[in-house]
Amino acid sequence: MPFIAKTGCLTACALLCGMVIGWVNQPTPTTITPEPTVIIEEHVVEVETGIIPYYNDIAQTASDEDIYILGCVIRAEAGNQSFVGQKAVAEVVLNRVMSPKFPNTIKEVVYQKGQFSTASVLHKYPPTDMQYQVIESVFQENEPALPSDVYFFATYPFREVYEQIGDHYFCY
Template sequence: MNLKFFISIMTIICGIAIWPQELPSDNNAKPLPAPKWAIKYVPRLDHHKATIQIQQATTPALKDEQGTENEMTPQKQSQPYSDEDIYWLARIVSAEAKGESEIGQIAVANVVLNRVKSEKFPDTIKKVIFAKGQFSPVNNKSIFKEPTTKATESARKALQGKKVINEDVYYFFEARTATSKWSKTRKVAAVIGNHTFTY
């Protein structure tokens, strides 16, 4: 056999063998079974996927300060009052209204907070309380006594927004012990327990 002819025949045969064949299109063709070494990992992967889906479904969408949903930036939650605020407000409420009802104690706290908001008075609770000649517990040092649990809770409620008197009520006095004639000339806003609250 001619050598060149033999090489040509072999080249044609090899070319047919390695030429890419088009796979039959059969929509009903079944996929090849997975190898045994992969089967044992399938449940583990499915469980991991399910865990991620559950976490995504149960994690609430956060919102930014403009109310837009944001999954990355948590919404800022500022504390409405400081530890110093509750420290001093609880003490003035306890010193001024220890024996009063919760409403009476909250009313005293409201007076202090009304002053803080007003331009006529200092702008912090501590400064309002220690302003010269404003509260007798500062003069007699009872402001430094440990407040009662009830007074602390009343002060906390007032700081959280509970109001029992109007925002323009800046004064109160106890009629039985008050010595200031000026206090008694003020317009009365409310009488709660032993205290008279005035504008």
């Protein structure tokens, strides 16, 4: 019996030592490099990979008021649409800001006479977290969903249509 006890003890000790040695000799796990992160400070968007987001110039110069107004327009015009539909509305506004055919700020574009039917009632549509997420997403993207010359949208096709997203037709 003492031999079995010693053998059992030796076996357990050998097994434990083998486990410790096996654990110590395991290869170091490889580090997975995360996707490039985007740092948003104020409205400045910096991509660590060196790729500049498409709407970066607007993101850098937009005031808090501009961001708020953009959020209001997105909610008023497309609050009942998908995330993609809301992004497309934001892109229409930003495409206009970038174009020499329209004013140079979000506020001026939104309040330009006869352009956005909801401009006079934006105070009724304060942005929610969803609209701020839409804005952040648009400011981070390298390639927008809409071409830069898509300046209009409506619930009916009234110009040359680029694409229909949800209930809106996005037009040149």
